Amino acid sequence: MPFSEFDLIDTYFSGLTDKRGDVMLGIGDDAAVLQPPEGQELVVTTDTLVSGRHFSPDVDPERLGHKVLAVNLSDLASMGAEPAWATLALTLPQVDEAWLQSFSRGFASLARKHGVQLVGGDTTRGPLSISIQLMGFVPSGEAMRRAGAQAGDLIYVTGTVGDAGLALKGVSSGVHPAAASELQKRLECPTPRVEEGKSLRHHANAAIDISDGLVADLQHICDASGVGAILNYVDIPLSPPLEIYLNEGGDWRLPLSAGDDYELCLTVSPDKADIVERIADDFDCDFTRIGVITPSMGMNILMKDGRTEHGPVPGYDHFADE
Numbered sequence: 586m587p588f589s590e591f592d593l594i595d596t597y598f599s600g601l602t603d604k605r606g607d608v609m610l611g612i613g614d615d616a617a618v619l620q621p622p623e624g625q626e627l628v629v630t631t632d633t634l635v636s637g638r639h640f641s642p643d644v645d646p647e648r649l650g651h652k653v654l655a656v657n658l659s660d661l662a663s664m665g666a667e668p669a670w671a672t673l674a675l676t677l678p679q680v681d682e683a684w685l686q687s688f689s690r691g692f693a694s695l696a697r698k699h700g701v702q703l704v705g706g707d708t709t710r711g712p713l714s715i716s717i718q719l720m721g722f723v724p725s726g727e728a729m730r731r732a733g734a735q736a737g738d739l740i741y742v743t744g745t746v747g748d749a750g751l752a753l754k755g756v757s758s759g760v761h762p763a764a765a766s767e768l769q770k771r772l773e774c775p776t777p778r779v780e781e782g783k784s785l786r787h788h789a790n791a792a793i794d795i796s797d798g799l800v801a802d803l804q805h806i807c808d809a810s811g812v813g814a815i816l817n818y819v820d821i822p823l824s825p826p827l828e829i830y831l832n833e834g835g836d837w838r839l840p841l842s843a844g845d846d847y848e849l850c851l852t853v854s855p856d857k858a859d860i861v862e863r864i865a866d867d868f869d870c871d872f873t874r875i876g877v878i879t880p881s882m883g884m885n886i887l888m889k890d891g892r893t894e895h896g897p898v899p900g901y902d903h904f905a906d907e
């Protein structure tokens with residue numbers, strides 16, 4: 586008997602994630618029925634990954650299942666929200682059970698880590714493409730926005746930047762194979778900074794996640810807030826392979842322009858710097874101070890040799906090359 590759409594949903598998605606008490610009705614009806622907590626606002630995001638555009642068709646499906654949820658979790662992280670529910674719209678060229686098994690495993694293990702229940706979706710046939718809508722909560726009025734940066738704020742970034750970009754480019758000659766595989770993991774299996782975002786909610790004036798590139802995403806904060814920024818290039822946190830790449834004469838713009846890192850970039854009033862740096866002690870990833878917000882618009886990047894480079898440094902733009 587052929588494997589129907591309903592068999593596919595039943596087998597791979599119906600019981601995939603842990604049940605939450607606030608899901609009145611999950612997969613199996615025409616729509617899900619969900620109970621948001623009192624006093625909280627609903628925070629909603631969607632991201633799509635398209636084969637050939639965002640990932641190569643032969644990428645490990647388990648990593649793909651992780652990544653498509655991770656990029657959505659990262660959007661909630663930058664709002665300081667707590668993730669709760671997801672829907673999954675899956676367009677598949679054919680039913681490949683081994684692929685579905687791995688994909689759903691990657692998705693489920695990250696969902697479990699963050700208490701996310703898959704509550705519905707859609708399954709169709711066509712060129713491989715995956716969309717997730719992720720919903721979460723934030724106490725009313727507390728979401729971190731792009732539009733809160735103030736002149737004098739310190740600019741922080743979590744983790745290291747440029748790693749996914751370097752993985753895409755191909756690693757440089759001095760990089761150990763183990764480090765190269767770490768870089769590949771940064772590209773294919775990003776770690777969304779969900780807990781970091783929640784902890785910083787009360788202390789940051791503005792936040793964004795770095796999906797298009799540090800400068801391009803910081804520029805979004807500046808545009809929304811009507812301010813500018815000075816970045817100290819030497820303070821930008823880099824992984825050892827990226828240091829090697831730059832020391833070998835690699836493109837200095839890579840850490841500024843590479844996307845897909847899914848770190849958070851935040852602006853923090855100087856009187857909150859101590860508390861933010863103390864919060865960082867609770868996490869594996871560093872929070873690094875990389876610059877300051879200025880009253881006048883424009884992006885200035887102070888280089889090691891005293892030169893100033895001016896933004897914009899191009900970030901990733903889906904329509905720029907078409």
Ligand code: ADP
Nearest residue numbers: 594598612613614615673675704705706707708
């Ligand atoms: P309808 O035709 O009423 O839109 P579907 O037949 O598309 O419903 O889906 C049946 C049920 O399975 C719905 O509850 C839907 O949310 C869920 N569903 C469909 N595809 C997926 C998927 N890929 N992941 C999770 N749930 C899904």
Ligand code: MG
Nearest residue numbers: 613614615616
């Ligand atoms: Mg229906």
